[in-house]
Amino acid sequence: xxxxxxxxxxxxxxxxxxxxxxxxxxxxxxxxxxxxxxxxxxxxxxxxxxxxxxxxxxxxxxxxxxxxxxxxxxxxxxxxxxxxxxxxxxxxxxxxxxxxxxxxxxxxxxxxxxxxxxxxxxxxxxxxxxxxxxxxxxxxxxxxxxxxxxxxxxxxxxxxxxxxxxxxxxxxxxxxxxxxxxxxxxxxxxxxxxxxxxxxxxxxxxxxxxxxxxxxxxxxxxxxxxxxxxxxxxxxxxxxxxxxxxxxxxxxxxxxxxxxxxxxxxxxxxxxxxxxxxxxxxxx
Amino acid sequence: xxxxxxxxxxxxxxxxxxxxxxxxxxxxxxxxxxxxxxxxxxxxxxxxxxxxxxxxxxxxxxxxxxxxxxxxxxxxxxxxxxxxxxxxxxxxxxxxxxxxxxxxxxxxxxxxxxxxxxxxxxxxxxxxxxxxxxxxxxxxxxxxxxxxxxxxxxxxxxxxxxxxxxxxxxxxxxxxxxxxxxxxxxxxxxxxxxxxxxxxxxxxxxxxxxxxxxxxxxxxxxxxxxxxxxxxxxxxxxxxxxxxxxxxxxxxxx
Numbered sequence: 001x002x003x004x005x006x007x008x009x010x011x012x013x014x015x016x017x018x019x020x021x022x023x024x025x026x027x028x029x030x031x032x033x034x035x036x037x038x039x040x041x042x043x044x045x046x047x048x049x050x051x052x053x054x055x056x057x058x059x060x061x062x063x064x065x066x067x068x069x070x071x072x073x074x075x076x077x078x079x080x081x082x083x084x085x086x087x088x089x090x091x092x093x094x095x096x097x098x099x100x101x102x103x104x105x106x107x108x109x110x111x112x113x114x115x116x117x118x119x120x121x122x123x124x125x126x127x128x129x130x131x132x133x134x135x136x137x138x139x140x141x142x143x144x145x146x147x148x149x150x151x152x153x154x155x156x157x158x159x160x161x162x163x164x165x166x167x168x169x170x171x172x173x174x175x176x177x178x179x180x181x182x183x184x185x186x187x188x189x190x191x192x193x194x195x196x197x198x199x200x201x202x203x204x205x206x207x208x209x210x211x212x213x214x215x216x217x218x219x220x221x222x223x224x225x226x227x228x229x230x231x232x233x234x235x236x237x238x239x240x241x242x243x244x245x246x247x248x249x250x251x252x253x254x255x256x257x258x259x260x261x262x263x264x265x266x267x268x269x270x271x272x273x274x275x276x277x278x279x280x281x282x283x284x
Numbered sequence: 285x286x287x288x289x290x291x292x293x294x295x296x297x298x299x300x301x302x303x304x305x306x307x308x309x310x311x312x313x314x315x316x317x318x319x320x321x322x323x324x325x326x327x328x329x330x331x332x333x334x335x336x337x338x339x340x341x342x343x344x345x346x347x348x349x350x351x352x353x354x355x356x357x358x359x360x361x362x363x364x365x366x367x368x369x370x371x372x373x374x375x376x377x378x379x380x381x382x383x384x385x386x387x388x389x390x391x392x393x394x395x396x397x398x399x400x401x402x403x404x405x406x407x408x409x410x411x412x413x414x415x416x417x418x419x420x421x422x423x424x425x426x427x428x429x430x431x432x433x434x435x436x437x438x439x440x441x442x443x444x445x446x447x448x449x450x451x452x453x454x455x456x457x458x459x460x461x462x463x464x465x466x467x468x469x470x471x472x473x474x475x476x477x478x479x480x481x482x483x484x485x486x487x488x489x490x491x492x493x494x495x496x497x498x499x500x501x502x503x504x505x506x507x508x509x510x511x512x513x514x515x516x517x518x519x520x521x522x523x524x525x526x527x528x529x530x531x532x533x534x535x536x537x538x
Contacts, residue, residue: 004451010368013361017422018381025396083296087289096293098528102300105523107480109497110516113504114303117310122318124306130319138318163300214387221389223483224497228504238389238483245395260392271383275376 026264033258039250048254064234068150069219072157073212080165085200088173103163108224115156116228119144145229152229157219172207213274217267237263310513330514344518347495354417355475359467362425370433386423391483401488408490416488417481421474428470432463472526
């Protein structure tokens with residue numbers, strides 16, 4: 001069979017912009033982490049990986065990233081589900097339909113900057129509290145930025161992702177004809193609450209699940225928001241890896257690459273899981 | 285019931301619009317001391333400085349140029365490559381190749397690739413940043429276009445071939461006109477991917493290629509929140525316009 005020039009171009013593009021960067025980047029990181037590349041290259045060694053796992057920082061960083069990403073997703077989807085199921089079609093048309101899009105126009109860096117100005121000790125919220133006489137000095141305002149619970153990170157990620165899920169679920173509510181199923185169940189004797197709990201919520205959650213996984217992966221690897229609003233211990237994975245890689249201590253660099261490999265493995269497993277699930281593979 | 289619905293609508297609307305108003309207000313301010321709720325001094329000087337061509341104006345031009353170039357190149361490349369993947373016997377595995385660079389944290393991908401960009405002497409250059417951003421924008425375009433290449437499009441191509449038209453004719457006269465709205469939306473979205481990018485640009489650009497997102501971070505470190513707010517406003521304006529233009533395609537046609 002004759003290979004068309006357009007197919008050769010397509011193969012070349014795929015190889016140059018997807019396959020080669022991945023192979024080269026991850027290959028270099030893997031070699032560096034085993035002591036086979038970079039300024040400290042000598043012979044094959046597992047010591048970098050052993051040192052990494054000896055530190056509690058790695059586990060806490062992965063756990064912290066998972067916790068923050070999961071919390072942000074759960075809060076966003078819960079709000080979006082509540083709005084969609086209780087008030088379907090709320091943002092269907094008119095001015096509100098445009099306003100709900102606004103947070104989607106926020107780059108992560110801008111959203112992080114705004115919430116830094118809003119939640120920090122000298123921020124807008126603290127000033128409001130002061131004017132309302134709820135606090136009498138700046139120190140009395142709680143730490144909401146760079147705090148141990150990642151409150152500012154969660155709030156920022158919810159602010160950016162919640163409108164997306166409201167719009168997605170609102171769209172699914174119409175295309176999956178959820179309202180028709182609710183009416184049918186009610187005509188068969190179900191209460192409004194039963195219809196929502198047993199029909200609307202499972203239908204919407206099932207359809208939205210692949211997007212939730214994708215969003216989880218994005219939030220898990222987020223950089224801009226935690227670098228501005230997070231604290232230095234524990235750190236989210238991306239911030240932790242970059243900090244290790246950009247330190248002046250050369251001995252930290254192999255460990256930074258090892259973290260990058262670990263992170264890639266986690267993402268790879270999640271994508272495989274997504275593609276393996278029948279319903280999710282169909283979505284892809 | 286109606287009242288609760290109205291209150292909720294207005295609350296969500298306020299939450300969405302308040303950050304934009306606040307950033308606009310800060311961009312025209314010069315003095316904002318605790319505990320005052322609003323800035324004490326307002327001025328158009330920050331915006332006038334921009335018109336006179338200060339460093340923010342240069343960053344704006346750099347950001348626009350990079351985003352336009354990345355959007356154009358990745359949309360064209362993604363459109364071509366997605367056809368190959370869509371009709372390929374190993375579609376699932378090829379798609380995995382597209383998903384991985386798109387879903388990986390750009391900053392982690394960047395630190396892994398920095399060595400090669402250094403070797404090629406394109407780290408810290410405009411070209412380097414464009415190529416680096418294409419590594420995430422191009423897979424997105426593939427994923428975006430994969431659903432376009434369905435059975436109906438294939439049948440159109442076959443029909444043109446049956447009636448005597450060649451592949452070029454089928455592409456030019458049938459596929460391109462049908463794909464035009466999607467091409468436009470993909471262009472907008474990959475423009476936004478590049479426009480929003482920070483981590484990868486900061487690592488590969490070495491701080492020498494100063495896009496607006498890099499500027500925001502720099503102004504924040506310098507505690508110059510009024511210039512940071514001005515840069516934020518500039519970062520929000522194009523996405524707002526683009527979202528307004530293509531929102532019908534994004535959520536209605538999928």
